[in-house]
Amino acid sequence: MNKAVFWDKDGTLIPDIPYNVDPARITLYPDAGDSLYRLKTAGYKLIIISNQSGVARGRFTENDLAGVWERLTRLLAPFGAEPDGFYYCPHDPNGSVQPYAGSCLCRKPEPGLLMKAAQEHRIDLSQSWMVGDILNDVEAGNRAGCRTILLDRGNETEWLMNAHRQPTTTAATLSEATEYMLRETARCTRQQDAV
Template sequence: MNKAIFWDKDGTLIPDIPYNVDPAKITLYTDAGSSLCRLRAAGFKLIIISNQSGVAHGYFKESRLTGVWNRLTELLSPYGAEPDGFYYCPHFPGASIKQYDWVCTCRKPRPGLLLKAAREHQIDLSQSWMVGDILNDVEAGNRAGCRTVLIDRGNETEWLINSHRLPTTRARSLSEATDYILATTRQLVRPDGSDAYPI
């Protein structure tokens, strides 16, 4: 089994430009590349989990998300931190595009995308983390069985709290979140000298 960091995209890895799919407008937060690089070096897979209701609302075609994925890969590649997967939800209840108008299990705060990624990448969710900038990200991670980090950039405005929406920790930046994850991830060593899972 593998361990992973699940990342929200907008407002977490990149500045949030609502419904943007123009690759030229996508930039990383300054500490994103180095943070993901450090976590990959610690043995974590890097998976992006994103709600993309702009598809359901007809703001852009679902095919445009390929350019977003390619741009993120391009930006993170120099750090050796290319994502291992990009999972998105195009649905929204009451949306104008009928094929996307339904209550799904993949739109955060539901955990469907994390569960799908875990199956496809053989991920042990109990040894993994979800990192995001709003409590819907936290809830999705907690419901999936991950530990969670809220990047507190001021993007959460509702603060509707319940037991599923309490993060393991809050951080002011990706580098601070990375420090916390690494500090609380202690590697075990098997008798044969190989790395075991962190506890």
């Protein structure tokens, strides 16, 4: 089985520009490339998990998301940190475009996208992480059985807490989140070796 870091996209890896699918406007946070590279070399698969309600709301089409995926891959390639997968939810209960308008099991905080990625990439969710900038990301990760990091960039505005929305830890930057994951990985490895 593989281990993975599941990443939210907007507000986590790239600055959040609402409903943006223009590749020219997609840029990485400065520490994204190095952070993902370090985790990839530590043996983690890198999977992007993203809600894309703009499809259901008629802001863009699913075909437009191909350019987003290609741009992210091109931006991360020079670091040796190309993602292993890109999973997105096009649904929204308040959407207007059929068949995307309505509830689903893949829109975070539901864990459906993580479960699908885990099946397709043979991922052990108990050895994996979900990193995101809002508590819906944390809840999706926790419900899937991952450890979770809330990247506190000020994007969470509601702070509606329950048992599923409590992150394993919080971090201010991707670098800080990466350091924490690598420390925990080393600690778990030492414990396993001692058994």
